Amino acid sequence: MVGTVAAVLLATQGCSPATPVIAPVPSDTDHVDAYFESFNEAGRQGTQAQDEFLRSTQHPDFADQACGLSGLVMDVYPALSTVRPDPDWEPEGGGKPAGAVYVVSVSTTVRQNGAMVGEQIGVRRIAVLDGRAYGFAPCAQQN
Incomplete structure (x- = not known):
């Protein structure tokens, strides 16, 4: 009986239309999490790697305002359950950044x-x- 059920399942599986496998679109929370994972990975490589990460991921609207870590290394651990939109935030001395903040x-x-x-x-x-x-x-001047 079990063999019959298995044979039927295998036979009908080949007859059903193929369901495309669609990779899930990353949510903004996924992007935030990945940012900090990459930030910390750069820190494990040292201060120069973390400074380079910060330069390469500095928001394009504020690329000329990037600051280095002056020989320090930071480990930053986000509490992802606290991620929330902050559409009205503006960095000190700058305007509202493009994108979803x-x-x-x-x-x-x-x-x-x-x-x-x-x-x-x-x-x-x-x-x-x-x-x-x-x-x-x-x-230092950033909130």
Whole structure:
């Protein structure tokens, strides 16, 4: 009996129309999460790699305002359950960024030469523009 059921299932499976496999479209939360995963991966490679990551992912509207980490390495862990749109946010000294801006609560650890020199809980903003996540390099004047 089991063999008959298996044979019927196999036979009918070949007769059904093919269902295309469609990859899910990443949500903006996925983009935010991937941004921080890549940020932290760059940090594991050192301060130069993390500075380069920040330069390459600086929001295009603010590309001339990127700040480096001055020899520090940051580990930033987002609480993704807190991601929410922040459409009215504007960086200090700049206008409203293009794309969808999100704010997320984060825990940040700062290291210098491998030693922890600080920890902070705060928020970061990430903009999703044309399917890519952009940040705003950490600058002293930024909220």
